[in-house]
Each structure stands twice: as C-alpha cells, then as structure tokens.
Amino acid sequence: MNEDITLPVVYKQDNNIKPEELLSLYEDMLLGRSFEDMCAQMYYRGKMFGFVHLYNGQEAVSTGVIKALTENDYVCSTYRDHVHALSKGVTAREVMAELFGKETGCSKGRGGSMHIFSAKHNFLGGFAFIGEGIPIAIGAAFQSIYTKQVLKSREKIAVTTCFFGDGTSNNGQFFECLNMAVLWKLPVIFIVENNQWAIGMAHHRSASTPEIHKKAEVFGLPGIEVDGMDVLAIRKVTIQAIERARSGEGPTLIEALTYRFRGHSLADPDELRSRDEKEAWIARDPIKRLYNYIIDQRIASVQDLAEIESNVKLQIEDAVEFAINSPEPSITDLHKYLFADD
Ligand SMILES: Cc1ncc(C[n+]2csc(CCOP(=O)(O)OP(=O)(O)O)c2C)c(N)n1
Numbered sequence: 001m002n003e004d005i006t007l008p009v010v011y012k013q014d015n016n017i018k019p020e021e022l023l024s025l026y027e028d029m030l031l032g033r034s035f036e037d038m039c040a041q042m043y044y045r046g047k048m049f050g051f052v053h054l055y056n057g058q059e060a061v062s063t064g065v066i067k068a069l070t071e072n073d074y075v076c077s078t079y080r081d082h083v084h085a086l087s088k089g090v091t092a093r094e095v096m097a098e099l100f101g102k103e104t105g106c107s108k109g110r111g112g113s114m115h116i117f118s119a120k121h122n123f124l125g126g127f128a129f130i131g132e133g134i135p136i137a138i139g140a141a142f143q144s145i146y147t148k149q150v151l152k153s154r155e156k157i158a159v160t161t162c163f164f165g166d167g168t169s170n171n172g173q174f175f176e177c178l179n180m181a182v183l184w185k186l187p188v189i190f191i192v193e194n195n196q197w198a199i200g201m202a203h204h205r206s207a208s209t210p211e212i213h214k215k216a217e218v219f220g221l222p223g224i225e226v227d228g229m230d231v232l233a234i235r236k237v238t239i240q241a242i243e244r245a246r247s248g249e250g251p252t253l254i255e256a257l258t259y260r261f262r263g264h265s266l267a268d269p270d271e272l273r274s275r276d277e278k279e280a281w282i283a284r285d286p287i288k289r290l291y292n293y294i295i296d297q298r299i300a301s302v303q304d305l306a307e308i309e310s311n312v313k314l315q316i317e318d319a320v321e322f323a324i325n326s327p328e329p330s331i332t333d334l335h336k337y338l339f340a341d342d
C-alpha cells in the first residue's frame with residue numbers, strides 16, 4: 001500500500017437505520033474482534049493446531065455484508081473465515097470447538113481454522129487454497145437461479161456472497177468466474193477485501209491495475225469501491241447489490257478498502273509492514289468508529305454499549321469452556337464423514 005493512500009468517502013452514512021439494527025451491527029463486530037483475540041490466546045497456549053488467520057480490523061466488511069443477507073442466502077469464505085461464520089449465525093461455541101479439533105465443532109473437528117463449514121447456516125466454507133471458493137460460489141448462485149427458473153420455486157432467489165482478498169484477485173478463477181457470472185446473470189456478489197497485502201506482498205507491487213473494482217467494467221458488471229472501515233457504507237452498497245441479484249439483474253463486484261491489524265497468520269512476526277502504515281489504519285478502527293457514531297448521535301449510552309461488551313465477553317468465555325470440555329473425535333470414526341451417508 002502507498003502510505004499516503006487516501007480512502008474515498010463514496011457513500012454517506014445511512015441515517016435511516018433503526019437503532020436496534022445499529023446496535024446489532026456493533027455487537028456483531030465486537031463479537032468478531034473478541035473471538036479473534038481469544039483465538040490468539042488459545043493458539044499460543046497450544047489449544048489450536050495448524051495455521052490460524054485472524055480477521056482483526058476487517059470486521060466492518062463481514063458485518064456490513066453478511067448482516068444484510070437473509071438466512072437462505074449463502075456465504076462463501078476464505079481461510080480467514082471465523083468471523084464470516086459468526087456473522088452468518090454459526091455459534092461461537094461451534095466455531096471455537098472446531099478450532100480446538102473437537103467433535104462438537106461445526107466441521108466435526110475434522111476441518112480446523114481454514115475449513116469452517118455449516119450446511120444449516122448456508123455457510124459454504126472455509127478454503128485453504130486461495131480463490132478456491134470463487135467457483136464454488138458461482139455453483140451456489142447457479143443452483144439458485146436453476147431452482148427458480150427451471151424448478152419453478154416460489155421462494156425468492158437466494159443470493160451468494162463470495163469473499164476473497166486482493167492477492168487472490170490476481171488468480172485466474174476470479175476472471176473466469178466474473179465472465180460466467182455476467183453471462184448467466186448469476187445472483188452473486190463478489191466482495192474483495194482489499195487489506196493491501198497478500199502475506200508479505202504489497203498489493204500495489206503485484207497488480208497491474210491495483211484498483212480491483214475497475215476490473216468489473218471489462219466483464220460488464222458494476223464495480224464499486226467502498227470504505228471497508230465503515231460498516232454503514234458497506235451495508236448500503238451491499239443492499240443495492242442484493243436487490244440487483246435478487247431481481248435477476250446479475251452480479252456486483254464490491255472492493256472494500258480495509259486492513260488487517262495483525263500478521264498474516266499467528267505464525268507471522270509481521271515485520272514487513274511499516275509502523276506508520278499500521279498506525280494510520282488502526283486510527284480508522286471500524287469498531288471505534290461505530291462506537292463514536294452511536295454515542296455522538298445519542299443512539300445509545302456508554303452503559304448500553306458496555307452491556308453489549310460484557311454479553312460478548314460472556315459468549316466468548318462460554319465458547320472456550322464448551323470447546324475445552326468437548327470430546328475429541330473418536331479414533332473409530334476416522335473414516336466417518338469422508339463421504340456423504342446414504
Ligand atoms: C492456490 C494457492 N496459492 C498460494 C497459496 C499461499 N497463500 C496463502 S495466503 C496467500 C495470500 C492471499 O492474500 P489475499 O488474497 O490478499 O488475502 P488476505 O490473506 O490478505 O486475506 C497466499 C499466496 C494458497 N493458499 N493457495
């Protein structure tokens with residue numbers, strides 16, 4: 001990232017949102033942040049195995065997009081997937097137990113951090129390979145219109161949201177799937193979480209056109225750049241994209257400009273990004289920003305927000321307790337879940 005990057009203020013904040021909705025967005029972002037902080041603690045205590053990628057700093061994207069969806073809509077994530085799952089309604093217990101490799105985890109303890117999955121929440125995963133989720137999302141979106149147009153379902157068209165990073169947008173699947181999504185007018189929303197880095201590679205050093213949203217034009221879909229540190233701005237563009245997808249007009253590409261506040265994974269010493277750059281982004285913390293907005297607009301009091309904070313804390317403690325006390329998968333079940341049951 002250029003250190004003098006200026007973020008566009010494309011959308012004004014949405015003042016029509018109801019106070020209780022605003023507080024639920026705040027709670028969801030706080031849940032994501034607190035969950036990830038607890039993961040770091042548990043990882044360093046040896047409770048989790050393999051690579052663990054945290055989402056701190058990017059919460060406004062998950063909350064702004066996923067909280068605008070219905071239960072029937074789909075979310076397709078990446079390896080940085082815990083918070084996307086929480087926003088979609090997978091419980092903190094099920095996600096934490098998964099990270100501990102326990103039988104009670106949402107993937108029965110067989111997946112771990114990068115393979116969070118929940119069929120009942122239409123949460124399609126969790127993928128370790130970058131870009132792997134994009135064709136999966138296209139498939140989900142295809143079945144939505146097939147169900148509507150061929151099987152004549154009376155339900156509204158389900159929308160699929162597909163998250164991936166700036167680095168991933170240089171992969172072939174991205175371009176192939178943009179093409180197909182427009183060709184077949186698929187109800188899919190591509191959300192690029194441009195956190196400026198792909199492990200230790202700065203985005204502007206790896207992309208011929210660093211403005212990812214501009215790549216949409218070539219394929220004929222709207223490409224929207226949005227402040228990824230502003231949950232209300234993200235929510236607003238997402239609602240427009242959902243309307244477009246549900247009414248059969250096809251896909252939208254949203255590029256959310258954001259930043260991760262921690263290293264690439266918990267194994268990364270995070271020595272490549274400059275202190276100035278990190279501080280500049282931390283000053284735009286999306287959770288503090290919404291907190292200040294709520295207080296300034298007198299939507300809720302400091303005590304109300306403190307109450308939300310302590311509820312979240314209890315939920316996280318409960319999740320850890322649940323994960324610790326849950327059983328390991330049994331060795332006799334080694335082959336279970338490899339194939340679908342009849
Ligand atoms: C197909 C494939 N190639 C390479 C990797 C190694 N890899 C893991 S994360 C990553 C960078 C991805 O960066 P970005 O898409 O910006 O996502 P972020 O980590 O910033 O969320 C790479 C190259 C991989 N997981 N899969």
Ligand SMILES: [Mg+2]
Nearest residue numbers: 165166197198
């Ligand atoms: Mg990135």
